[in-house]
Amino acid sequence: MANFLGLMKQAAELKTKMEAMQAELDQIEVEGSSGGNLVTVKINAKGELKAVSIDPSLMKPDEKEIVEDLLVAAHAEARRKAETLLQEKMQALTGGLPLPPGMKLF
Numbered sequence: 015m016a017n018f019l020g021l022m023k024q025a026a027e028l029k030t031k032m033e034a035m036q037a038e039l040d041q042i043e044v045e046g047s048s049g050g051n052l053v054t055v056k057i058n059a060k061g062e063l064k065a066v067s068i069d070p071s072l073m074k075p076d077e078k079e080i081v082e083d084l085l086v087a088a089h090a091e092a093r094r095k096a097e098t099l100l101q102e103k104m105q106a107l108t109g110g111l112p113l114p115p116g117m118k119l120f
Contacts, residue, residue: 031107044099046092053084057092059099 039059047054052072056065072081 028108035103035107039100039103042099044092044095046088046090046095048087048091049080049084053081053088055085055088055092057089057096059096059103061093061096063089 042059043056043064044059045054045056049069049072052069054067055063057063066085068081068085072084
């Protein structure tokens with residue numbers, strides 16, 4: 015019975031830590047860029063787009079498709095950075111234990 019109570023206490027502590035990490039993820043921003051920094055995007059660690067910056071040299075009607083492609087590439091880079099950051103934080107939180115398949119933080 016003592017082992018079960020200890021396990022329940024650990025689960026409650028982990029839940030509290032996970033909730034704190036969720037709040038922290040809303041505050042962390044990562045940046046991705048493309049086209050030699052002509053386009054940059056900022057996302058939070060949950061992958062939500064927060065800001066976009068486009069160099070004025072790209073603001074020409076005939077550059078529309080290039081800008082669109084650069085936005086997608088910059089977002090993909092920022093998303094990869096956010097996923098890496100999330101994995102690092104989860105490893106620190108769980109002591110390196112992997113999460114069960116399908117368990118997501120957001």
